[in-house]
Amino acid sequence: MPSGDRTVLEVRGLRTAFQTRSGSVYAVNDVSFDVKRGELLGVVGESGSGKSVTMMSLIGLLPMPPARIEAGEVLLDGEDLLKASPARLRNVRGGEVGFVFQDPMTSLNPVFPVGFQIVEPLRRHMGLSKKAARDRAVELLELVGIPGARARLDDYPHQFSGGMRQRVMIAIALACDPKLLIADEPTTALDVTIQAQILELVHKLRDELGMAIVWITHDLGVIAQIADRVLVMYGGQVVEQAPVRPLFRDPRHPYTRALLKTIPSVTGERAAKLQVIEGQPPILGAFPTACPFRDRCPLAFERCHAQNPAREVVAEGHDVACFHPSAQGAEAVA
Amino acid sequence: MTRPLVEVRDLKMHFPIHAGLLRRQIGAVRAVDGVSFDIREGETLGLVGESGCGKSTCGRAVLRLYDITDGEIVIDGKAIGHEDQNSLRHVRPTMQMVFQDPQASLNPRMTVARIISEPLDEHTKMSGAEKRARVLELMDKVGLNPTFASRYPHEFSGGQRQRIGIARALALNPKFIVCDEPIAALDVSIQAQVVNLLEELQDELGLTYLFISHDLSMVRHIADRVAVMYLGKIAELAPRDDLYAQPLHPYTQALLSAVPEPDPAQSDNQGERIVLRGDVPSPANPPDGCNFCTRCPAVMDVCRRIDPDFREVTPGRYVACHLYDPEHGGTAPEQTGGANPGTAQARTGTYPSTQQGGNP
Incomplete structure (x- = not known):
């Protein structure tokens, strides 16, 4: 790969607070990390550790107020997204940065066919014609392994199973060839056999398309399977960062x-x-x-x-x- | 051998589908379709499977929270399969349930003390002071600070709320508790606390659990024997160590290999991962023959025609798969030494019927 270790995303000292009646709540404190091209960064932490809020802060998905980003830099290919205009951010979201959310049922719009939802970002960000966008949508659905893709474009989300819906979400996130894919607990709502299918798919896509991926999860098993590097979060902070093998072999933080x-x-010793x-x-x-x-x-x-x-x-x-x-x-x- | 506390034979729970102007029944969702198992006293039976396989319905049907379609249920020597709800009331204190979502299963308008004492109001004639004492004792037992008795559920964290649910289930000294995904809604570091609590209570009170979960690694930890469910039927039932060391049914093999191993060193020698294609068929319209035949990597012709019997292939190990059925060209698994599966029990197929037969 020509630009194999080029840094795609660099986050420095990000601090996000929420204003509440009883004062500020600091959900993200001085979080710094970076992701390179073709790299999969796993982010682990329990609920409330600030993983999702961190990722939503990056691309302006938090409602402000009550949220406020108090400090930090988010550099996407050198451009500070925290200083970007709302119009520019709209181009980044769904364009250069793809997002996959946890629950595929609530993040797809139930009243539009999935084809429409894949075509929408293609027309908006890539300026494709209706026909070209539809063809590209079929390609994308085939890429994520949905059989009979062309026939299924006009199906509604409820006609897909959970695993298939998550594939549709991934197809939407990939639509505009993002540099960075952020996946927030993408397999948590799925069964293990379906999860195995999705993990295999993401591995394949990362190798083929070479994008940077940030994968948020609370499941250390998933991290061990797919991540190159791991960020462990606790109480809104990064407590440990390491390549995946050293992290599991030689964890340093008492929490990890x-x-x-x-x-x-399921294997190994049973305590x-x-x-x-x-x-x-x-x-x-x-x-x-x-x-x-x-x-x-x-x-x-x-x-x-x-x-x-x-x-x-x-x-x-x-x-x-x-x-x-x-x-x-x-x-x-x- | 100790007598089983719970005996379930050929349990069926079908939910009718109505359609059309006259709401005629046009079919049924076969959520549980012929399930048999025993749970011995003091034992934990793990019931695992993917969502929609019928494991929760099975747990609720065993406690007769539904009017079952067919089958027999014997709990503590009493056949309750077809009792009406009124006579069931007298049996309910021996069998209790811990629910998945502690947020949804605790009344937000009741204090912890009232929640835990509700079963006591219903089933005992204790005085107020006696109830109060029992509630505090229970709170202490499950690791809740008794000074919080007058607080409301929203003031507690997820793990603590699950402890409230456990205390409520324990209030009437039950023998049998169905734990329906009790840890699924909890954080990883809290799951271990709740599982350890359930194990301590089992040792102390001699409880018998049916532990329903989709988390195979946690079931390996807590269960003595494990039943694997797929599309309304049990695919395999075996002692825990045997099942995890040498899964027999192709579905169990695929399920175990799909669990991500939280240790890269281990996952290297986990071998080739079996990734199942496709999705689980609808229980309203299960395939002909074996219900796993649409996704099975080892499918044979016979699987698409004949539904395999749930047979004992080696002592204590039950599998519903033609691969282990000599009649259909299958072979018995190695451990048996070849001779064992030919016992009368295995010949007649299926699980042995209850000692009771019908009602005693």
């Missing part, structure tokens, strides 16, 4: 370690008792001045309650936000 241990596996992370995920609120994981962390010490750790590089491409020496590579205590 605990998370990996709580998940039973007599599941490890648990005690306590509840944090409730987001004022700007954090301490580590978000401190109350559930077995290794927490005074400094964790007084200061919010910054991300430090511990190995090539691997960084972690933790004060504890074991995170920096010293022998683990626990």
Whole structure:
């Protein structure tokens, strides 16, 4: 690939807050990451960890107010999207950046045939004629593996099964050859056998089309299958970033370690008792001045309650936000 | 061997489809179509399958939350398959349910104390003070702070709400609890807490669970035996370790290989992934023959004509598949040593009928 490691998306110090009656709620705090061409970045975290809000902030999908982006830069091929005009953002969305949402039923319009919904971005962004757009729509449906594509263009979303609907969503997201595809829990609502089909499809498309993909999920199994690099989020922050293998083999952040241990596996050893992370995920609120994981962390010490750790590089491409020496590579205590 | 606490034979739950001006019945959704299994006392039977396979309907039908179409259900020695709802009331305290969505299954206008004591109001003659004491005891048992008794469900997190649902199910000292996807709506780090709680309660109170889930890795953790459902029927039923080590039914094999392995080192030796083509057919119009024949990678001619019996192929392992049926050119799985499947039980096919026969 000629531009194999060109960075497509660069996010620096993104901070998003929501105004509420009881003050600002900081949902995304100083999140930074980048994605290269042909790379699949997995983002894991529990609900409320800020993964979706981060991605929606990138392309102006959040209602403002109550949301407010307080700081940061979002560089798509060098262009700062946070400074872009609404008209420019409309061109970016569905054009250069494709989006796949979690629930294919609620994100397709039930009163229009799927063909219309695929043709719409093609006419809007690519200026294709009706006929050309329809032909392209058939190609796209074939690309995502929908049999009898031409005949199904005039079917409505309810005539498709869940897996097929998600394929339609992917076809819409791919319609205008995006540089970047953001997929927000795209397989969470699907069954495992259908999920396996979609994962296989995304792998194939990434190799064929070479776009950058950001894949949000809470399922570490899915991440292990498809991601090249992983971002672990907790309490609105990135706590660890690493290439996929080092992350699973040598997790450094206590949260990542605990998370990996709580998940039973279908192969491998069967534990007599599941490890648990005690306590509840944090409730987001004022700007954090301490580590978000401190109350559930077995290794927490005074400094964790007084200061919010910054991300430090511990190995090539691997960084972690933790004060504890074991995170920096010293022998683990626990 | 301990006597089974729950015996289900040939359970059918069909929902009629009405259409036309006169609302005539034109067909039926065969949500559960001939399911048989036992659950021994103190055991957890995992019931897994994809959405729409009928696993939740099966769980609800076993508790007689529906009027079943056909079949027999015996719980704790009492046949309840065709009892009317009035006489069922007396049996209900022994069998309870924990629901999937704790948000939807708790009344938002009732305090936690009232939610947990509602079964006590209904089925016991306890005084107010006794009920109060029991509620606090239950809250303590499921790991909820008893000082929160007068709070409302919305003040709790998802995991805590599920604990409220569990406390309510425990209120009448049941023997048998159907857990219908109790952890599906929870975060990963909270799932483990709830599963551990269910296991502790089982050890302490000798509970018997039917654990319904689509999460194969969690079922491997909690269940003693596992039944795999597909399109209203059980494809395979086996002890947990056997099923995960050597799945027999092609559907079980595909299902297990589709689970993403959260460990890249393991997923390397997971071998070739079996990706099923197509979708699950509609239960209103299941295919002829074996209901998996439209997606099965090992499909044979006979599969499209004859529905395979649910047979015991090695002791304790039941499979509904022609691959393991000598009559149709199949072979018995290796472990048997060749001779075992020829027992009288296996010859007659299907699951052995209940000891009771009909009503005692």
